[in-house]
Amino acid sequence: MGINLHEGLIEEIRNRSDIVEAVSKYVNLKKAGSNYKGLCPFHHEKTPSFIVSEEKQLYHCFGCGEGGDIINFIMKMENLDFIDAVTTLGEKAGIRIEEASSKEEKKEFENRNRIYEMNREAALFFYSNLIKKENKGLEYLKERKVDLSTIKKFGLGYAENQWEALNNYLLKKGYTQEMILSAGLVLKRNQKDGCYDRFRNRIIFPIINTTGKVIGFGGRALGDEQPKYLNSPETSVFNKGRNLYGLNTAKKVLGKEKRMIVVEGYMDVISLSQRGISNVVASLGTALTKEQAALLKRYTDEVYIAYDGDSAGQAAALRGLEVLGEAGCDVKVVIFTQGKDPDEIITKKGKKVFLDELEGALSLIDYKITLVKKENDLTTIEGRIKFVKAIAEIIKQLKSPVEVDAYIKKISIEAQISEDAIKTEIYGNNRYNQPVKMHKPIVSGEKHRSKFERHTNKYNIESIQPTEKLGYLEAERGILKLMLMNKQYFNNVVSTFPELNFTDPVHKKIAKLVARAYEDMDVIDMDSLMNQLDINEITILHNIKKVIIPEDNTQKALIDFMNQIQKFDLMKRKKDIETELKEMEKKENKSQMEIARIRELCIQLEKILKELKHL
Structure with missing residues (x-):
């Protein structure tokens, strides 16, 4: 019973909905000329700069730049995805959104719902294991200074060191073995019949989507088991490259906070959130994907990558910068000087130190320059030459002449090499990388003009672009x-x-x-x-x-x-x-x-x- 949405239906819902009426439930609007005006609900302001156009059915904030139609507004105010926002508006407008009727769609919908139900049961099972008595999982979290309120907020759990504890629990709940397998919660035995639990002797981190459904799990080993971190496999409801851990809680603070912090691990998200920094998500153990970047872009334009400071973290940060930049995000990288990762810094040094580190975040180019600088000794001539050659390749990628000029000046000072030499390294002998174009005479009949009148474009001026x-x-x-x-x-x-x-x-x-x-x-x-x-x-x-x-x-x-x-x-x-x-x-x-x-x-x-x- 999937939802059957098409462009005509969406347009009808827009037409039957009144943006002024919808916004008025959240914002005190006053008539201002042909528009309405009020205090922006997306950022703190004392002077109204939030404008709603009844004629065009659009809103725009002159202060923070937010804008869009009624669907965008409901998505942001209610933290809904597009389908849920359209469904909500459709119900209010009296438009019945038909359910898809094909047998295949119904079966798929039912399977997905069963997996959601099983995941919820599993999450409750793991949570109960963690809090009902003293155990290795609770000891570990206490050592990491995670309090009970945070355990409840994130629904943390504990998978006991038993082979079939969860499997037997779900079978007793009435789920078939085939269903439990489809949810990725168990694995088939190789040499005999039956199944065993995927997660054993691990701290459990439920992965929850933006609508509050448990879609999968992450598990951290408490012993020497490998891998140290284990995620649920791909299922019909879970794809780790398309989801972000902690987004269900982080999205709730994005009205106050405009930036999103991306970290590597579950514990980074939990430690930061416990200490009042909730605009944090983790990338589920993978390098950031285009789908994750698009998901972040839906909630914010400003993204800070706060990965570990080791070489793997640096490589992942570079990839993340590129992907987020392509998605249109304003992205920066945090280089930690007070610890190896966000969890360590916030736990040992405190919130202020972490926020100070955040304020020193670098742009893509500055981050690349920093990494190249680490690889070369600028106290030697050879090191400075290698440094400039490497940076020249980076600067070539810039499209803005202003940025190019600024970075050439910066590198010239740091490497003690002239700006002209750096420009030549970037562009070759033609420093501006614009070869002279000789223009053919426009008029073939040169006899009609005097020598003075003949146009040869001697000034090499290009046509309008x-x-x-x-x-x-x-x-x-x-x-x-x-x-x-x-x-x-x-x-x-x-x-x-x-x-x-x-x-x-x-x-x-x-x-x-x-x-x-x-x-x-x-x-x-x-x-x-x-x-x-x-x-x-x-x-x-x-x-x-x-x-x-x-x-x-x-x-x-x-x-x-x-x-x-x-x-x-x-x-x-x-x-x-x-x-x-x-x-x-x-x-x-x-x-x-x-x-x-x-x-x-x-x-x-x-x-x-x-x-x-x-x-």
């Missing part, structure tokens, strides 16, 4: 940020850019509203400004506010922005002229008027190229 357009839009946003900062900056912008001729229509609208506001007052009332914008325009305003302007040199910033805009405008005109020239070149028999037009265009093109050269 999408990145230029992005830079142009960023420049417009920079100018708008200056206009918003204060009236003096606004007047300075207007004197330099009197027509406020923005290309982007939203930028143009915001500029006009700002200009109108300064006619009546000396400061911008952001609430009043937002009330005149729709939710998508508010998002753009939010991005404008995030633009960083060096306050000690706003005039230079303005000039840079203006140059960027002027460059884009010239590049666009250049491209238009080149397009027209190419079209005219195709004509075999040109009229005198067309020849004159070609000359005129070539003169304009030469003028534009000269202007571009001086920008």
Whole structure:
């Protein structure tokens, strides 16, 4: 009886649901222009910046950047997955979500439910073993300073050193041997009939999904058994590469905490949680997978990898950084200086020391640099050369010219090697890695032009690219940020850019509203400004506010922005002229008027190229 969801049904549920009504149950909303406004439920704030659009059925927080439709809102507020959120909204809207009716689907659904039931029974069995009397499991947890409340919170248990304790317990509960085998709780004997328990003489860590169901177990050996840590096998409800230990508890604090900490072991999660750091998950003994990264991304953008400091932990951290980066997370690595792992640091040094270590977390590039530095002796010339060569390969992977420049400066200081030498190492003799492109003449009939008029693109200026357009839009946003900062900056912008001729229509609208506001007052009332914008325009305003302007040199910033805009405008005109020239070149028999037009265009093109050269 699986759920039969399709896009049409989901859209109907969206259409029948009212986001203002839904959000009002959690947030005190007040009418603000065409929108509603209130205090954001996803982060602490004193001034309302949470906007709900009744017209577009969307929400957006100007403060923290959270946004989406009614389904996203219910998922985040109720900590539900997509299917559960849609089902909840469907029930409220009076829409019956039909159950899948095929025999195969029904059988699969029933099997999954039985495994959930058996896992729950097994978890209760292990928990009862742990707390009913003194035993090795309880002694171990006491030594690790785990208290009773934490044992209850995580449902920890103990598998006694017996061969068939759990198997016999579940058989008595009415489950067949085949069912128990399908849950991965027992193994078949090799030389005779029957089964024996998978987990024996181990501390048991139930693995619980985000809807509160026990999907599998992890077990830590209390003796010399190998492996030291053992997980449930793959079943119809459990795949360790798609789940994270502790996410069921960590997700509950993500309204207050924006970052998620990823650790290696169960005990790291438990020790940190017991001492007030609950935004922690463990990766179930595997390197982080794409599925786990996507799962984390659903709950947060900011992820800190806090693996053990040994070589295996370092390698896993590097892989995790790459996978999380590809998933779009802002990811950092914690390098521990006060202990070998999170459990040891929080237990022996305390919460403050652990949080201090967390604040010193490094980005992917900085972490790689740190590892390379450990491998090379920078007090020797040979060590510094090897260090720079290795870092050059890392810097080549960067896409941002700003990042490249910053890291070249950093490495130059650390290795005591000139920036020019490092650039040459990265790019070869052509340090900017941009080979000169010779352009063919646009017009084949050179006889129609004077030598001066002939375009050879001697300045090697490229045609307009999408990145230029992005830079142009960023420049417009920079100018708008200056206009918003204060009236003096606004007047300075207007004197330099009197027509406020923005290309982007939203930028143009915001500029006009700002200009109108300064006619009546000396400061911008952001609430009043937002009330005149729709939710998508508010998002753009939010991005404008995030633009960083060096306050000690706003005039230079303005000039840079203006140059960027002027460059884009010239590049666009250049491209238009080149397009027209190419079209005219195709004509075999040109009229005198067309020849004159070609000359005129070539003169304009030469003028534009000269202007571009001086920008």
